[in-house]
Amino acid sequence: MCGIAGFFALSPRPLAPRGVLERMVEAVRHRGPDDGGVYLDDRAGLGHRRLSIVDLSGGRQPLSTADEKLWVTFNGEIFNYVELTKELTARGRVFRTRCDTETILHAYAEYGPDGVQSLNGDFAYALWDRSRKRLVMARDRMGVRPLYYTVHQGVLVFASELKSLFLYPGLRAELDPLGLDQCFTFWSPLAPRTAFKGIYELPPGHQLIAEHGVVKVQPYWRLTFPERGEHGIADEAQAGEQVEALLADATRIRMRADVPVGAYLSGGFDSSVTTALAKQHNEALRTFSLEFESPELDESAYQRTLVDALSTDHSSLRCKGGDISASFEQVIRHTERPVLRSAPAALYLLSRQVRDHGFKVVLTGEGADEVFGGYDIFKEAMVRRFWARQPDSKWRPLLLRRLYPYLGGLQSQPTKYLEAFFRQGLGASDDPLFSHLPRFALTRRISQFYSGDLRRTINGYDPLEDLRSTLPPQFASWHPLSRAQYLETGCLLPGYILSSQGDRVAMAHGVEGRFPFLDHRVVELGAALAPAMKLKGLREKYVLRQRLGRHLPSSIVERPKQPYRAPDSESFLHAGAPQYVEELLSPAAIARAGYFEPRAVRRLVQKCRSPLGPVSAGDNMAFVGILSTQLLHSCFVQALI
């Protein structure tokens, strides 16, 4: 796990000097505090910061083949490197290290760019093929590790984080209005778009090949589902066995490291499963968790149950609103995009604690909800679709009461209003985005704060239509649950969960998250399962719960889903909140940045400061979204204070 940066002249021309490359890679030192190196020739520069996890003494990068014809700078882990090394050795390749990085070089030497197919891991790399004058970049299938790029005056410039790119001569940071509009609809820009103009993200499961002056970006893997009614495994018990066997193997290969591996333990089912499976490989497993003051957010009672049941060596961090506001500025420097929740800040603090305890690697339960149908949005779509068949039914909408039990504000609404809220888009059951329309509509309420300038620049752009246009042709033939899973796995997972709430806040302190549920073999098996094995009635993650629940206390298996959340606007409006909050949200600073309407923001701040009851989800999202945009502008575009 590391940080990378570099550039490649698409056609022969003078390259930026070595000092530029060194500064670019220095900007991501937090991702790899243990070592660093650069390689520079007349066409390409590759830079690397290393977090030493595998082959501590032999894994220096950039790494080359013995003949120095291939060079690679690599961020991530190839978890199947042991098997792959054997396979490639059998084919005559000679390895010089015991490091996973070398498998990338030999897989490429053996299979060309298709070698990426043989990698099971979380990775982002740039490989320089000197003989062919070809640069190949690739990113893992699910989008765990980041990789950004742009083309500037005939030079392809790339890096793990945007802050490195902005150190390249002539590149400047400017927020992209359409990227912002996507953030305020989907919670993040949709790759390849980013929050910054002219800067692109290599989408998950894609490869970029630059040669002969041309840059081609193409997928090497896509999430796909069987056609409706053609799901393969019919027997629940058999499906459960396969899920457990694959998950156990995915966990086993993610325990590979020459440093100790810990685990996050949230108190929910998913991280409990990964912890229980990891415990089989490490008797003295170390676990880490967050606690909150608010009973609505705190899961410490469940965490204690698990620690007792699984006998782990546990540490927890109690996170207060003041801790969140004190760290939020740094958090946005790392997320490099607006966020709509404060939750990344709490995870930023947790990764710091993990690092302080001497750990560089943690397993987490992310991905289980996307792969095995755990989120309430899937149930919501199912109920709304069922209701849409009989829109005048009196009892069908009553099922809505079973959704989102953890949202007090939503639950205390009168039934008629709950119905009215979820009735939005009910007539649009043919819309490919049907499952997500209420969420998108709620998030898009932030657009009412847009300044006149931002509105004019966006000029009628429709992010929903943009998303529809990217869906695969076979999408319509999939079961509605598969469609909803595809949207969730393609939007929120890489753009927010694995990025703002994942890689960026963990790597801020040099901590690598590993995700057994996101092993592509597990993802492919999950997609192949019949929808009823995932969402049975309104019981989420059914097969997973039935099979893996055997390893856990029943109180954990039976508890309803509670997504991880942290206190939002209240974290920034308490007495003694940091000065930047008031300054960045002042009408003058809002006007200077130019994205939002100052008077509307002032009213929002007043409302969140003195709410009539609990602050609504929409207002909280708007508050955090606006504050984080202001911070982003201040950190990267122009100092506002």
Next chain:
Amino acid sequence: MKHDISLAVRRFIGENFLFRDDGDAITHDASLLDAGIIDSTGVLELVCFLETTFGIEVHDDEMLPENLDSIRAISNYVGRKLEPRKIELVA
């Protein structure tokens, strides 16, 4: 009287849901839900406002779109709730 109620409600909705100084953009009969003005928990804020501003008690079975989903419906509803009190005062 109804005019005053309507003005106060319009101002509240403008400031709290549209974040503008007034609610002129909303027509008298526009559905606040359909227009996306009231969000998932907005009705609770609205009820809180009506209770504190007009001194009425909104019963659970009165929290219906028929009473609360447009400026006209809200004004009529609050007017009806205040009517008996006015009669009491007169008597």
